[in-house]
Amino acid sequence: MIVAIASGKGGTGKTTVAAALATVWSRPVLAVDMDVEAPNLHLFLKPETVAATRTCLEVPMLDVYLCQRCGACADLCQFKAISLMGSSLILFPDQCHGCGGCLRVCPEGALSKGERELGTVELGFTASGIPCLTGRLRIGEAMSPPLMTKVRHRMHAIADRGTLDIIIDAPPGVSCPAMTAVQDADVILLVTEPTPFGLHDFRLAWQAFTPLGKPMGVVINRSGLGDDGVQRFCREKGLPILAEIPFRRDIAEHYASGGILTDLDGAMAALFAALAPELERMAGQGGDASHA
Amino acid sequence: MTATPIRRLAITSEGTTLADLVDPRFGRAGGFLIVDLESMATEYVDNGSAQVRAQGAGIQAAENLVRAGAQALLTGQVGPKALSALLACHIRVVQGVENMTVGEAVAGFQAGRFAWSDGPGY
Numbered sequence: 550m551i552v553a554i555a556s557g558k559g560g561t562g563k564t565t566v567a568a569a570l571a572t573v574w575s576r577p578v579l580a581v582d583m584d585v586e587a588p589n590l591h592l593f594l595k596p597e598t599v600a601a602t603r604t605c606l607e608v609p610m611l612d613v614y615l616c617q618r619c620g621a622c623a624d625l626c627q628f629k630a631i632s633l634m635g636s637s638l639i640l641f642p643d644q645c646h647g648c649g650g651c652l653r654v655c656p657e658g659a660l661s662k663g664e665r666e667l668g669t670v671e672l673g674f675t676a677s678g679i680p681c682l683t684g685r686l687r688i689g690e691a692m693s694p695p696l697m698t699k700v701r702h703r704m705h706a707i708a709d710r711g712t713l714d715i716i717i718d719a720p721p722g723v724s725c726p727a728m729t730a731v732q733d734a735d736v737i738l739l740v741t742e743p744t745p746f747g748l749h750d751f752r753l754a755w756q757a758f759t760p761l762g763k764p765m766g767v768v769i770n771r772s773g774l775g776d777d778g779v780q781r782f783c784r785e786k787g788l789p790i791l792a793e794i795p796f797r798r799d800i801a802e803h804y805a806s807g808g809i810l811t812d813l814d815g816a817m818a819a820l821f822a823a824l825a826p827e828l829e830r831m832a833g834q835g836g837d838a839s840h841a
Numbered sequence: 842m843t844a845t846p847i848r849r850l851a852i853t854s855e856g857t858t859l860a861d862l863v864d865p866r867f868g869r870a871g872g873f874l875i876v877d878l879e880s881m882a883t884e885y886v887d888n889g890s891a892q893v894r895a896q897g898a899g900i901q902a903a904e905n906l907v908r909a910g911a912q913a914l915l916t917g918q919v920g921p922k923a924l925s926a927l928l929a930c931h932i933r934v935v936q937g938v939e940n941m942t943v944g945e946a947v948a949g950f951q952a953g954r955f956a957w958s959d960g961p962g963y
Contacts, residue, residue, distance in 0.1 A: 629897025634930045635907045641922050644897055 550832040551708075551715040553583075553734035555758070557750025559721035561740045562770035562794065567718035568593035569810040569821045570828075571679055578679060579713045581704050583730040584720040585668060585684035585693050593809050596673030596681035604699045605664035606647040611640055615659035622651035622660060647695060667696040670703055680707065693720070694729045701733060723750075723757035731758060735832035737765045738791070744775035751779060755786060764831040768824070771796040789831075792824045847933070850876045850950060851911035852943045857885040859944035865917025868899030874943050875909055878951070884909075899923025906932060915946050915955065918962035936962040 554567045564582075567590055571580040582590035609622070609631065620633040630645035631638065642665050652660045668686040675681060684700040686693055708715050719730035731737050737758055741751040758765060767783055772793035783790050794800065794810070794817075803813045810817045853870035855862045864870040873886045886909045891901035899919065903926040906914060914932055917939040927934055935955040938946050949955055 629894070629900040632897075632900050632904055632926060634904060634926050637929050639926055639929055641897075641900065644900075644922070 550735045553717040553731040554738045555719040556740045557754035563740050573821045577713045579715045580681045581717045582683040585686040585696050588683045590718045594675045596675050598671050598673040601669045601671045604667045606695045607662050608642040608645040608665045609651050609660040610663035612659045615657045621654045625650050693726045697729045723753045740768045742771045743779045748778040766791040769793045791827050847913045849912050851914045853916040854943045865939035867916045867919045868902045903927050921961035924961045934958045
């Protein structure tokens, strides 16, 4: 089964929850950091990297001597990665999504496969043997979904071979990167905080993920802070609140020093030990759990 | 300051006349007013096709300008990709033109008060 840990707002505790869940998971599990723009799950799980693969996207290269400036490629490209400007064909490889359509429609064979580096995909293992997969976007790369897709393919290859469960630490937000991260999940765990900002972005996340028809559960972090708006929203939408992590200084200190919450005290260990089977149960309900 | 005299000057515009304000954005500009500097005739080119794009608005806007036969552009800011596209098509660019009407921008250009850009304005 695959759990994606997501949120609308950033900094709500996705990684805190992902790291803790990975350590108490009863079955063999693969931890995946899908926040490729700012991966940080490794700061807590501390895997030793065994393989780092440079990952590229296929982008077009132009042979200016073969090109007849017919514009077929530029007409096809929805992303303006190719533009016919007057009598010059100009390529913007940064804009390319790698569909390969331009190579197919060129009647002259003037376009060939080049590559744009997206970043690296790293595989490592924690001291207790948990495999960890991390995508790390190249600095300057504008699009994260292409690298995330490479991470997803690698993730499925690893998990299928060893029949591992998967815990995905998703990026914040509700745009393409967040949607890309949760699309393989059997259950989405939304981490939020009980503040007006938390509720605002939590509502956006709920709106964005609801059409996927996946079961969703909620963890409220920094519980005791703010107001009861998130609780009321969850009741209204029938979203189960699976756990509440209290707003406490010792928790913040433990996190800030790179600790995993299950190591803090017995209560935290018990909280995550109870959360894991609850997620498995929800994933088992499959796509029929509707929160609409 | 130029080898070829500029005749068709484009200004990013919030409206269709010389009395409208310069739109400081290039890619997401509402449109362009093309001014014939000899006859002072104006022509409005809508930029809606670029405004609605998820990405590549600046490049689309540059294509719209090439199609309109503009030789130079006055605007607030042009991004790096759009600038290279414009320069590749020999369209010269002035940036930093904003908080004035299109007519004032044209007068400023004719009085030689603007300098050509050699880099993106971000």
